[in-house]
Amino acid sequence: MIGEFELIAKIASMSKASAAVNRGLAVGIGDDAAVIRSESGDYSVITTDMLVEGVHFDLQYFTFYEIGWRAVAANLSDVAAMGGKPIYIVVAIAIPQKVEAVNIEALYAGMNALCKQFDVVIIGGDTTFSLGGLTVSITALGTVLPEHLKKRSAAMVGDSILLTGTPGDSKAGLQALRSQDGQLIKACASAVRKHLTPLPRVAESAFLVSSFPLNAMIDVSDGVASELNHICKQSKVGAVIYQNKLPVSAQAKIVAAELTQKSDDYFLNGGEDFELLFTAPKTRANDICLQFSQRFELEITEIGTILPAEQGIWLEHDNGQRTECAATGWNHFQ
C-alpha cells in the first residue's frame, strides 16, 4: 500500500508543471494550506480536510455534534498554521442510510458552534448518499497578511523549536475511550475533550505571527515527530529535540501507565492534536513563552533546536543518548 506522504509527493510532482506557470500561487501543494496572491496583492488561504468514519472517528465514541466540530477544527487549524485567519467554509457530506436527519442537524450544530467561536461562516456545500460510512469533507478559505504568512520551509539553523500545549493528549483521549474504562475516561476528561472537540489555535497563531519573528510553522495533526520531519525536509535543515523538555501532560501519562503504553509515543506519533509547532530565533524564545503564557491559558515550550541538515533529526534522551526522530507519524495508509 502506498503511504500518504509518498502519494502527496507524487501528486505534487504531477501538478507541478501547471502550478509553476501560475504566478498567482504563493504556496502550493505540500504545506498545511495553499496560498493565493490576488492581483491587488491580498493573500487567500485555502485548505481541505476529509474525515472518514472508521478512520478519523468512530460513532461509538463520537456524537454527530462532535464529528461536525472536529471536521471544522481540522480545517481551521490548517489555516492557523499558515498564520492566517479562517473566514468561510464549504461542506461536502456523504451520508449513509443509517444516519437520520436529526443526526445531520447535530453535525451542523457542532460545525456552527465552532465556526461561531471564530466568526467563520458556512457558505455552501454538497450532500450526497454514501454506501459506506459517513464522510465529511470541508474546505476552509481565509486570509493571511503577506508579512504573517508562515511556511514549513522557513526554519533557520539555530532556531528554537517551540510548541503550544501538550500534544499526545488527543491520542491519550482516544486510548481512554477505547479502553471503555469509565473511571479512566473520567480521570482524563480533558484529554478526551481534546480528542472529541479540539480547539484550533487560531487566536494563538494570530497573536504569535503579529508579535514575533517566527520562521517555519506547522500544525501537529500527524504527531510531533512527523511534523518536525516535514519542517526539516522542506527547510533543508536538521533538528534535535530533548526528551526531558517534551510537554507531555499528566493525563497522557496516566492513560499510558494504565494501558502500559508510552506517553512519549502519544506525543511523538499520536496525531490530531492541532497544536502549533514552530521555529523562531533563539534570542526570542523566552520572550515568546513568557508573553504567550500571560495572554493565553496555554503554555509554549521550547523543545529543541534547528541544526544543519547534515546533522540529521534527533531525539536526545535523558541519558544524553540520541536516537533518530523518525516520521512514523499517523499514516492512514498503514
Add this chain to the structure above:
Amino acid sequence: MIGEFELIAKIASMSKASAAVNRGLAVGIGDDAAVIRSESGDYSVITTDMLVEGVHFDLQYFTFYEIGWRAVAANLSDVAAMGGKPIYIVVAIAIPQKVEAVNIEALYAGMNALCKQFDVVIIGGDTTFSLGGLTVSITALGTVLPEHLKKRSAAMVGDSILLTGTPGDSKAGLQALRSQDGQLIKACASAVRKHLTPLPRVAESAFLVSSFPLNAMIDVSDGVASELNHICKQSKVGAVIYQNKLPVSAQAKIVAAELTQKSDDYFLNGGEDFELLFTAPKTRANDICLQFSQRFELEITEIGTILPAEQGIWLEHDNGQRTECAATGWNHFQ
C-alpha cells in the same frame, strides 16, 4: 429518509443567521456556488462537489482517469453556472485498500487533463483511507465579474427559457453502459462519452454572460425538470416548457427505444449533464441561439417561457395538454 433538497433548505436556515450578518457574501447556500465579495470589490466563486463510488460512479464502467475527469467537470460546471471562471481546485480523496497507487495516478491524470483545458490548477488536497468505497471531494475556486454574475433567482416573467446541448445524454450513456450491450454502447458512443467524460460549459458560459443580458442561470446536474423548479422557486415565477421543443438527442432516443424507456424522461430527470439552463429576454432569444451556434459546435434551444408564479410550472405536450413539471430529479436520498 430525508431528501437532499429538504436537507439543503434545513442547512441553509441553520446557517442563515451567521451568513446574514456577513457582509462579504454576495451569494450564499442554495445556488450552484457561493460568491464572496472582497474589500476591493472583486468577486470570488467557491463550490464543492463530492463523488461517491456506487452513487455517482461505478468502477465497472468508469476508469480512474474518467472518475478524476468527471469530479473536476462537476465543479467547473458549477462555477460556469454562476457566470464565473474557475482558476484553482483542491482535492480530498478517501482511498479504499483495493485501490493501487497506479489507480490514483490515473485519477490525477484525468483531473489534470480537464484542468489543463481550462487553465485550472490543482493547488492542494487531502488523502486519506476509506473503509468503504472511493470518495473524491473537490472544491473549485474562481472569479466572476459582478456584472456577469448569474443567480438562480433572477428569472423574469416573459423570459425565454434556453438550454445548451441535449440533456439526457448522460443518463442514456449510463443506461447503455448498464445494458452491457456492446453494439448499443458503440452506437451511442457520444452519449457514453458525455456520461464518462463530460465537458463543463466554461467557455460557453463566458461567451453568453459577456455577450447577452441573461437573467437566471443554473447547470443541469439534477435533470432539467429539477433545475427549472429551482429557478422558478428562487425567482418566484412559474414556467411552461414545450415537449416538441425539447432537444433530445438521436442517441438518447436510440437507447430509450432499445431499453423500452422514455427519452423525455432521460431529458427531464436524468441528471449529470452539465449543460446550462438559463433565461433571457424573449426579444434576444433568436440572436442568442444564432450567435452561439456560429461560435460553438453546440446548439442552444429555446424550450419555453417564464410565467407568473401563480400559473405554476408546466410541460405542454404535443396535443396541447399540460402536465405538471415536477422536480422528481435525481435525488441521491431516494
